[in-house]
Structures are given as structure tokens and as C-alpha cells.
Amino acid sequence: IHDSYRVTATLMAIDPNNVRLEERIAAGLTSINGVSIVPPITTIENGRKMQEIKTLATVQAIQNAIRKRASDR
Numbered sequence: 001i002h003d004s005y006r007v008t009a010t011l012m013a014i015d016p017n018n019v020r021l022e023e024r025i026a027a028g029l030t031s032i033n034g035v036s037i038v039p040p041i042t043t044i045e046n047g048r049k050m051q052e053i054k055t056l057a058t059v060q061a062i063q064n065a066i067r068k069r070a071s072d073r
Contacts, residue, residue: 005032013047
């Protein structure tokens with residue numbers, strides 16, 4: 001199984017159906033590297049937080065690049 005909590009949480013934040021949670025529960029595969037993805041509401045919230053962190057970091061990097069380019073002129 002190629003899986004990570006970060007990717008699964010992000011996918012669940014987008015659409016919980018992306019990870020086939022019911023099938024994972026039935027197969028006993030709700031733990032990724034010792035971290036449970038149930039309850040799903042917790043994993044979804046974690047996925048949203050991780051996306052927010054990545055988005056803010058990306059915005060900051062773009063702003064820094066714009067400032068640097070402006071100061072290089």
C-alpha cells in the first residue's frame with residue numbers, strides 16, 4: 001500500500017469519497033503509519049489545516065519573489 005496520512009487527509013478534505021473510507025474500515029486499513037484516519041471529521045479538519053499551511057507558504061513565497069524582483073530593478 002502506497003499511502004501517507006498527509007495525502008489521505010488532504011484527499012478527505014476535498015471529498016471524503018476519494019479514500020473509500022467504508023471499504024478501508026471493512027478491510028481494517030484505517031491506520032497509516034500508526035495514525036488513524038477515523039473519526040473522519042478529525043482527519044478532514046487536519047487535511048484542511050495542512051492545505052491552509054501549504055497555501056499560506058505558497059502565497060508568502062510568491063510575495064517574497066515579487067518583492068525581490070522589484071528590489072533587483
